[in-house]
Amino acid sequence: MTRWAPGAEARLHDAALELFLENGFAATTVPQIAERAGLTTRSFFRYFSDKREVLFSGEEELPAIVARMFADADADLSPLDVARQGFRTIVFPRLVEFRDELVVRRQIVKSDPGLQERELRKLAILHEAATTALMHRGLSRLDAEIAGRMAVTVYDVTVESWLADDARGSLDDLLETVLDAVGRTATSRDPRRKGS
Amino acid sequence: MTRWAPGAEARLHDAALELFLENGFAATTVPQIAERAGLTTRSFFRYFSDKREVLFSGEEELPAIVARMFADADADLSPLDVARQGFRTIVFPRLVEFRDELVVRRQIVKSDPGLQERELRKLAILHEAATTALMHRGLSRLDAEIAGRMAVTVYDVTVESWLADDARGSLDDLLETVLDAVGRTATSRDPRRKGS
Numbered sequence: 270m271t272r273w274a275p276g277a278e279a280r281l282h283d284a285a286l287e288l289f290l291e292n293g294f295a296a297t298t299v300p301q302i303a304e305r306a307g308l309t310t311r312s313f314f315r316y317f318s319d320k321r322e323v324l325f326s327g328e329e330e331l332p333a334i335v336a337r338m339f340a341d342a343d344a345d346l347s348p349l350d351v352a353r354q355g356f357r358t359i360v361f362p363r364l365v366e367f368r369d370e371l372v373v374r375r376q377i378v379k380s381d382p383g384l385q386e387r388e389l390r391k392l393a394i395l396h397e398a399a400t401t402a403l404m405h406r407g408l409s410r411l412d413a414e415i416a417g418r419m420a421v422t423v424y425d426v427t428v429e430s431w432l433a434d435d436a437r438g439s440l441d442d443l444l445e446t447v448l449d450a451v452g453r454t455a456t457s458r459d460p461r462r463k464g465s
Numbered sequence: 466m467t468r469w470a471p472g473a474e475a476r477l478h479d480a481a482l483e484l485f486l487e488n489g490f491a492a493t494t495v496p497q498i499a500e501r502a503g504l505t506t507r508s509f510f511r512y513f514s515d516k517r518e519v520l521f522s523g524e525e526e527l528p529a530i531v532a533r534m535f536a537d538a539d540a541d542l543s544p545l546d547v548a549r550q551g552f553r554t555i556v557f558p559r560l561v562e563f564r565d566e567l568v569v570r571r572q573i574v575k576s577d578p579g580l581q582e583r584e585l586r587k588l589a590i591l592h593e594a595a596t597t598a599l600m601h602r603g604l605s606r607l608d609a610e611i612a613g614r615m616a617v618t619v620y621d622v623t624v625e626s627w628l629a630d631d632a633r634g635s636l637d638d639l640l641e642t643v644l645d646a647v648g649r650t651a652t653s654r655d656p657r658r659k660g661s
């Protein structure tokens with residue numbers, strides 16, 4: 270990408286976020302974004318297929334990050350413990366660094382049904398990557414699917430809480446609270462009814 | 466709706482599914498659907514806002530069904546036991562009745578990224594309805610959110626397995642298998658690492 274204008278992608282990204290926030294996502298056009306960034310519309314399309322994708326750039330790296338997270342962990346760790354370790358050591362430090370931008374991004378995504386659907390696809394991509402990685406760790410397809418989805422649920426609820434209200438504590442503390450709720454929910458079933 | 470042509474909505478629905486299957490979702494147009502159903506394009510738009518929504522008709526009833534499922538259940542049942550009871554007694558009988566159509570619908574949805582996103586929104590609507598219903602049962606926001614999402618995960622994985630391969634058993638049996646996997650995943654965490 271360096272053969273194009275240096276920093277062009279970041280400038281387009283920042284310009285888009287500003288305009289989405291000022292005028293709304295629907296009312297913002299690609300020419301406006303390009304103009305705000307001091308670039309041409311053609312430049313915009315070198316980096317993004319449409320204005321929606323500005324909010325999902327970098328997403329293509331996620332499956333590889335998830336795969337590494339699960340592959341690098343000790344073989345005796347349970348799926349949720351692997352996820353927990355990966356969130357704390359690999360994912361959360363990056364989120365903390367970009368918190369202000371993520372709060373703005375979340376506000377924009379929540380404002381538009383199409384963006385909400387796209388965000389849900391991002392989570393689906395994440396849980397598919399986790400499922401594949403867990404199968405490589407020897408889990409059955411079903412166990413990997415369930416653990417992959419539960420890991421993404423834990424991630425999403427934790428990060429949502431954190432972005433919605435910074436007074437509620439650190440990401441690490443929120444993660445433990447959410448994992449406790451998962452344990453509580455899964456173990457509260459009435460054994461008399463099991464298999465009945 | 467009876468003031469319009471009787472059965473018009475069902476005819477449009479069936480015609481759309483046929484055409485999506487024959488020619489693909491992207492290549493099918495609203496005029497083609499209307500023609501196949503023996504109706505006008507204007508009639509189509511009396512029932513559906515666009516061709517995508519044909520695959521999601523009836524969805525607006527889902528939150529009310531979920532709310533009733535959780536409100537009617539015994540107060541001492543755990544969230545996942547309430548979900549299990551509701552799936553078995555209210556939801557699954559209807560799915561069994563429409564299995565052939567659901568297999569076709571699933572094939573169409575899987576063929577198109579936009580439809581996949583829309584399907585994910587349907588699941589999000591379901592888990593939001595479950596979360597609200599569980600808060601009415603006295604759960605904290607966090608516990609309701611986690612249990613609501615876990616219930617939808619259980620539902621989705623169960624129904625997906627069932628539609629993907631009918632040799633794998635009944636919906637009731639698949640549900641128990643999936644619930645067992647949820648219990649296994651949630652309880653396999655290493656207690657030494659908890660809160661560390």
